[in-house]
Amino acid sequence: MRVKDVKKVVLAYSGGLDTSVILRWLQTVYKCEVVTFTADLGQGEELEPARRKAEMAGVKEIFIDDLRETFVKDFVFPMFRANALYEGQYLLGTSIARPLIAQRQIEIAEMVGADAVAHGATGKGNDQVRFELSYASLKPDIKIIAPWREWDLTSRTKLIEFAETHQIPIAKDKRGEAPFSVDANLLHSSSEGKILEDPAIEADEMVYQRTISPEDAPDKATVISIDFEHGDPTAIDGVRMSPAAVLTRLNELGRANGIGRLDLVENRFVGMKSRGVYETPGGTILYTAHRSIESITLDREAAHLKDSIMPRYAELIYNGFWFAPERRMLQALIDESQKSVSGRVRLKLYKGNVTCIGRESPHSLYSMKVVTFEEDQGAYDQFDAQGFIKLNALRLRLGAAQGRNGGKL
Numbered sequence: 001m002r003v004k005d006v007k008k009v010v011l012a013y014s015g016g017l018d019t020s021v022i023l024r025w026l027q028t029v030y031k032c033e034v035v036t037f038t039a040d041l042g043q044g045e046e047l048e049p050a051r052r053k054a055e056m057a058g059v060k061e062i063f064i065d066d067l068r069e070t071f072v073k074d075f076v077f078p079m080f081r082a083n084a085l086y087e088g089q090y091l092l093g094t095s096i097a098r099p100l101i102a103q104r105q106i107e108i109a110e111m112v113g114a115d116a117v118a119h120g121a122t123g124k125g126n127d128q129v130r131f132e133l134s135y136a137s138l139k140p141d142i143k144i145i146a147p148w149r150e151w152d153l154t155s156r157t158k159l160i161e162f163a164e165t166h167q168i169p170i171a172k173d174k175r176g177e178a179p180f181s182v183d184a185n186l187l188h189s190s191s192e193g194k195i196l197e198d199p200a201i202e203a204d205e206m207v208y209q210r211t212i213s214p215e216d217a218p219d220k221a222t223v224i225s226i227d228f229e230h231g232d233p234t235a236i237d238g239v240r241m242s243p244a245a246v247l248t249r250l251n252e253l254g255r256a257n258g259i260g261r262l263d264l265v266e267n268r269f270v271g272m273k274s275r276g277v278y279e280t281p282g283g284t285i286l287y288t289a290h291r292s293i294e295s296i297t298l299d300r301e302a303a304h305l306k307d308s309i310m311p312r313y314a315e316l317i318y319n320g321f322w323f324a325p326e327r328r329m330l331q332a333l334i335d336e337s338q339k340s341v342s343g344r345v346r347l348k349l350y351k352g353n354v355t356c357i358g359r360e361s362p363h364s365l366y367s368m369k370v371v372t373f374e375e376d377q378g379a380y381d382q383f384d385a386q387g388f389i390k391l392n393a394l395r396l397r398l399g400a401a402q403g404r405n406g407g408k409l
Contacts, residue, residue: 006143008033009116010109012101012131015050017170019120021159022147023057024166026118030145035061037108039101042068042186042244053169063108067100068186072243075100075322076187080286081231081341082306082334083294084314089264091280091287092317093188098127099322102134109142116143123149126269130320137323180207186247188260188280199265199275210251210279214258214352221350222257223357226250226289228345231338233286247282254281257349269319285354289345292356296364297341306337 009026013019013036026034036054038047047064054062075096086092105117117135121127128146135142153159163170183190189210196203205213227235233246241249254260260281268274294303309330316327343361347354369379 006030006032006116006145008035008112008114009118009143009145010035010037010105010112010114011118012105012120013038013050013054014120015047015053017159017163020053020057020168021153021162022118022120023054023059024168025147025151025153025162026145027057028166029151032116034059035063035108035112035114037063037065037101037105039104040064040066040068041071041097041100042248043184045184056169061112065104067104068244069242071097071100071186072247076247076283077232077243078331078335079317080283080290081338082310082313082330083287083291084310084317085287086314086318087264087266089262090266090276090278090318091188091262091283092314093185093278093280093283094183094190095126095130095318095320096187096322097185098130098320099134102131103138106135106138106142109139116145118145118147121146121148124270124272125274126318126320129269130322133320134323182209184209186244186251187283188278190276190278192274192276196275196277203263203277207277208261208279211255211260211281212258214261217256217258217351221348222253223346223348224253225344225346226286227343228290228293229342231290231294231335231341233289247286250282250285252282253349254285258352259349259354260284261352285347285349288354288356289347290341292345292347292359293343293361294341296359296366297343297361298337299365302337306334309333 009030009032011019011023011026011034013023015038023034023036026032034057036050036059038050040047051062051064079092079096084092086095102117108114109117119128119131121131123146128149132144132146135144147153153162160170162168179195180191181193191203191207191209195201196207225237226233227238227240232243233250234240236246236249260279260283262278262280263275264278265273265275298306313327313330313334316322316324316330321327340361340363342363343359345356346358348357367379369377
């Protein structure tokens, strides 16, 4: 990309060392006006220092947006309606935040007349893909600047040297190598790199920031209830809450009971395997609760179909295709399945475990009259099973007669 091609760029800006260097680098190399955008997704950090740093760098247009409710309502909850797990374990806490950040960047770019956007994702990770696929879906003509793929600042030492040369304030703890990197939002925290790179070595307890150790959790179980309406949680212990408030409260409960830790080696979209330590306390509780209310409200074949598409849906989010037509199509199917997913689930939280101990719904398909071991008063004719079994066995008998399925007559 030629430098003169960019006049104004919206930078996804945290105020940390990397994005502070990127800010000055854009001003120096591209000689363009930089607009900063900082998203509050519930990462638990004070955001005003980012504003002050941007002001010190001469930025005239600074956006700091509280997106917590939007994040949970329009991104996290739709994903949880699908019970999405990447590679059977990961609740996609980082993956689901990127499309929202990208969406807001594009909105700001249109508001301020910017012709480019920039992000601080490295050339080795998934986030560069997630950001840029989202940009392409939302504004295909926007220019994209990915400094980590362009500059020669390839080490922490070079970043610090650049910062010192350009009078960028550096926190004392940034002058040494951080033991691992952290990304966080209201759904989860993700730790990776440095001391976590060897998957054979157990993660040190200092890595965990969102949960206490299950061994240190209370010896008495915590029992809670979660109310659902059309697949989304609306109340905890009978108290209605906003989406962000629900997840915040579940995080508190999960933290106190050592719930939501995951040490995972995953397959990145760019081709390599990586080891990450994730903490998703509230999300882990929500996942169990949602599956529990679905167990009594979803038709068998609808539930099985939904489970069969889940890996594909999760992979789309992980790989950055939130705004792709296929994800939207799957979401429509998933949302259709949730029309009757309403009711209450009771859960027991104990030393890292989440156990469903009760579920009820006005739309329940569970019939005690049918399943009872006592007299069912004609609700189910057991003789009907004979014909059912005989018809299902027909193809097996025909196959066995031809010696095709290993059977003998």
